[in-house]
Amino acid sequence: MSSLEISSSCCSQETKLPSSPPSVEASAGEPLEKGVNEGDEKSKDVIKFTAEKLSVEEVSQLVTSPLCGAVSLFVGTTRNNFEGKKVVSLEYEALVPVSEASIVIAVSSAHRAASLEAVSYAIDALKAKVPIWKKEMYEEPSSSSWKRNKECFWATASD
């Protein structure tokens, strides 16, 4: 599985970040089904890992609610360069081509400030807490390098 979607929809008038960990759906390929229906007023958090190509539109729709006026999103994509070397793809547990999203985070809120702040918080928190390893595949034949997420605060033992 290669890609991650995090969605948080706020259908009450206040945005609240989850006090307990959100449910994790390890449902590769399953349709996103925890959408927000009109009249459904509970906040919902969805985390999904998938081997499928991520759809920004789908994740955006997942958090869109008639009670909310704002959806903020962050899309993490693969850059084509690292220290002058041309990266052609990344390997997590599956292959992500350059320019393709490896993570989509979406948060909705009644007014914009809450969702903009929540998206920044979510990607920062993920980078700090999850020790993501990725293998950069360079242009030169058989050239690659394993990279650890340096922002992860607890995974320093491997340095």
Added chain:
Amino acid sequence: MSSLEISSSCCSQETKLPSSPPSVEASAGEPLEKGVNEGDEKSKDVIKFTAEKLSVEEVSQLVTSPLCGAVSLFVGTTRNNFEGKKVVSLEYEALVPVSEASIVIAVSSAHRAASLEAVSYAIDALKAKVPIWKKEMYEEPSSSSWKRNKECFWATASD
């Protein structure tokens, strides 16, 4: 024309906000054509007004670049309520149904902080500078109200 897309792609290693106003395409229905191609290293800004339904995916793709590792987006949607009244649609110069996007802003950057900040800046700047009027259509028959964007700093004469 009812909807607005603002896109800024940063294909150099630094993000810079435009020093001169970006080009405005008043091209309702035209395809988005100022995309970033691999090897194209100039920053580009695109502003488009359209009567078509906005596509978050399309705007996201527009700014996606092999040189960038982050795309941040803001989607402004129509809420279904105002002071206890149920809003069924908004009228700008065309009709926007509840939950449909009236603006999509997307910015890409090499690393995430720049694009997250730029999206917040862009929506705040737009709200401060553009005197957006919208007509809220309520559930009650023939009930509606014109609303001015209160954040617009120069349009207070009409109060």
